[in-house]
Amino acid sequence: MLDSLAALTHHRDLDALDHSLVLTLAELTGARRVTLAKCFPEDSVLESVVCCSPDSRGAYHVHPLEPERLGAALGPVHRCLQDMQAQTETRNGLHRQLVPIVREGRAIGALQLDSALAPLRSRSLIDGFARIYANYTALLHESEHDKLTGLYNRRSLERQLQRMLQLRDRPLRPYPLAVPPAQEQRAAPAGEAAQVWLAIVDIDHFKHINDNFGHVYGDEVILLLAQQMRACFRRGDVLFRFGGEEFVALFSATDEVTVHGVLERFRAHVARFAFPLVGHVTVSIGYSRIGVHDYPAVALDRADQALYFVKQHGRDGVRGYEELGACGELGRGLAAGSIDLF
Numbered sequence: 001m002l003d004s005l006a007a008l009t010h011h012r013d014l015d016a017l018d019h020s021l022v023l024t025l026a027e028l029t030g031a032r033r034v035t036l037a038k039c040f041p042e043d044s045v046l047e048s049v050v051c052c053s054p055d056s057r058g059a060y061h062v063h064p065l066e067p068e069r070l071g072a073a074l075g076p077v078h079r080c081l082q083d084m085q086a087q088t089e090t091r092n093g094l095h096r097q098l099v100p101i102v103r104e105g106r107a108i109g110a111l112q113l114d115s116a117l118a119p120l121r122s123r124s125l126i127d128g129f130a131r132i133y134a135n136y137t138a139l140l141h142e143s144e145h146d147k148l149t150g151l152y153n154r155r156s157l158e159r160q161l162q163r164m165l166q167l168r169d170r171p172l173r174p175y176p177l178a179v180p181p182a183q184e185q186r187a188a189p190a191g192e193a194a195q196v197w198l199a200i201v202d203i204d205h206f207k208h209i210n211d212n213f214g215h216v217y218g219d220e221v222i223l224l225l226a227q228q229m230r231a232c233f234r235r236g237d238v239l240f241r242f243g244g245e246e247f248v249a250l251f252s253a254t255d256e257v258t259v260h261g262v263l264e265r266f267r268a269h270v271a272r273f274a275f276p277l278v279g280h281v282t283v284s285i286g287y288s289r290i291g292v293h294d295y296p297a298v299a300l301d302r303a304d305q306a307l308y309f310v311k312q313h314g315r316d317g318v319r320g321y322e323e324l325g326a327c328g329e330l331g332r333g334l335a336a337g338s339i340d341l342f
Contacts, residue, residue, distance in 0.1 A: 004028060008129075009136055013159060017140075019062045021111075021133055022052035026060050029122045031115040032094060037067070037077045038101075038109035040235050046074065047236070080110045086127070088119050095119050099126045103134045146241040148219060149226035153241065157248065158296050160238045164196045164250050165292055194252040197259050199287035200303045201229070201266075204315045206245035213278055221275050225283070228273060232266045248300075256289070256320055263287060263318045271316065282316035289322060305330060 004024045011017040022034040035051040046067035054060050067074065080087055080098040084107050087098045094114050101109040111130055115122060144156040152160060203209075203225065210218040222245065229239050229247065237251035253259045263285050270283050286307025290299045302321040309324055310317045324330045 001028070005132065008132070012140065014137065014140060015163065017133075017137070018048070018050050019052075021129065022050055023060055023062055025111070025113060025126065025129055026052040026054075028125060029113060029115050029117055031113050031117070033112075033114040035077075035112040036109060037074065037081075037112070039081055039107065045235065046077075049074070077110050077112060080112075081107045086123070088123075097123060097126055099130045101130045101134050103138055108134065108137070149223055149241045151226050151229070151239045151241045151247070154243060154248075157240060157242075160240075160250060161196075161198075161290065161296055161299070164238060164252065165290070194254050196250065196252055196290045197287055198290050198299045198303050199249045199251075199259075199263055199285055200242070200300070200307045201225075201247040201249065202284045202307055202311070203245035204282045204284055204311075209278055209281070217277055221278055221281060224273075224275055225270065225281075228270055229266070232269055233262075250290075256322060259287060260318060260320060260323075267316070267318050284310040284315045285318045286310055287318070287320050
C-alpha cells in the first residue's frame with residue numbers, strides 16, 4: 001500500500017497521475033474495471049475519462065476514452081457528480097461503486113469501480129484514494145496556476161502544449177460567442193486533423209493604467225481580462241497569464257480564417273467592455289500555428305513577432321505570423337518582440 005501511494009504521488013503530470021490512480025486501484029482490488037471521470041468544476045461537464053481493465057491474460061491496461069462517445073454509459077457518473085455522494089449497485093454479480101472526488105466543496109470527478117469484491121472490503125480503499133487524489137491535485141493546481149487570475153502560469157506551457165497536440169483530433173466544441181456557421185468551422189473535415197494555435201494577448205498601454213490609477217486597479221484590469229477570456233474561449237482551450245499584462249491562449253481550429261475570426265471577436269469584445277474607473281481598454285494579439293515538432297519557445301517567438309507588428313502599427317489589432325509572412329511584411333527591420341522567452 002505504501003509503495004502504491006509513493007508511486008502515485010511521484011507524478012507531476014496530471015495525465016500520468018490519472019493513469020496511475022486507476023491502475024493502482026485495479027491492482028489492489030482485482031477489479032474488472034476502474035474508471036476515473038474528471039469534470040470542469042464550474043458546470044460538471046465531463047472533461048476526460050480514463051479506465052483500466054484486464055486483458056485476456058489478466059494484465060491491466062489503461063485506456064483514455066472520449067466522454068462524448070460514451071453517452072448513457074456515464075449516467076451513474078453524472079448522478080454521482082450531481083449528488084456528491086457515494087453510490088453502490090449490483091449487476092450480473094458485479095458490485096459497482098461510485099465515489100465523488102471533492103475539492104474545496106466542488107466535485108472535480110468521480111471514481112467508478114466494478115468488482116466481484118464486496119463493497120465493505122473495498123469502499124474505504126476507494127474513499128481514501130479519492131481524498132488523496134483530491135488533496136494532491138490541489139497542490140499541483142496551485143503550482144501550475146497564477147494566483148491572481150487562476151489561469152495557468154508560464155511554467156505549465158510545455159505540458160499543456162503537448163496535451164493539446166495529443167488531443168487535436170477530438171471534436172471541436174463551438175465557441176461561447178456564436179458567429180455565422182459559414183465563418184467558423186466547428187470540426188475538421190473527414191481525414192483532416194485540427195491544428196493547434198498559440199496566441200499572445202497584450203494589454204495596450206498598461207503602464208499608463210498603473211501610473212494613472214494605481215496598481216490595485218491595474219490588477220483589477222488583469223483579473224477582469226482573464227474573466228473575459230474564459231467567457232470568450234471554449235472549455236478545453238488552455239489560457240495562461242504569462243506575466244505582467246501578457247496572456248497566452250492555446251486552442252484548436254481547422255484553418256487560419258477561423259483563428260483570426262475567434263481572436264478578432266475577442267479583441268472587439270474587450271474593446272467594448274467597461275472596466276471600473278479605468279473605462280475602456282484595448283488589447284493587441286499576435287498568433288501562430290504550432291507544428292507537432294515545434295518547441296514552445298519557437299511557437300512563442302513567431303506569435304510574438306506578429307504581436308510586435310500589431311503594436312508597431314497602431315495596437316488594438318490581430319495579426320498572424322503565417323499571414324504576415326505570406327504578405328512579405330515580416331523580417332524587414334522587425335525588432336525582437338516584448339515577451340521574454342525562457
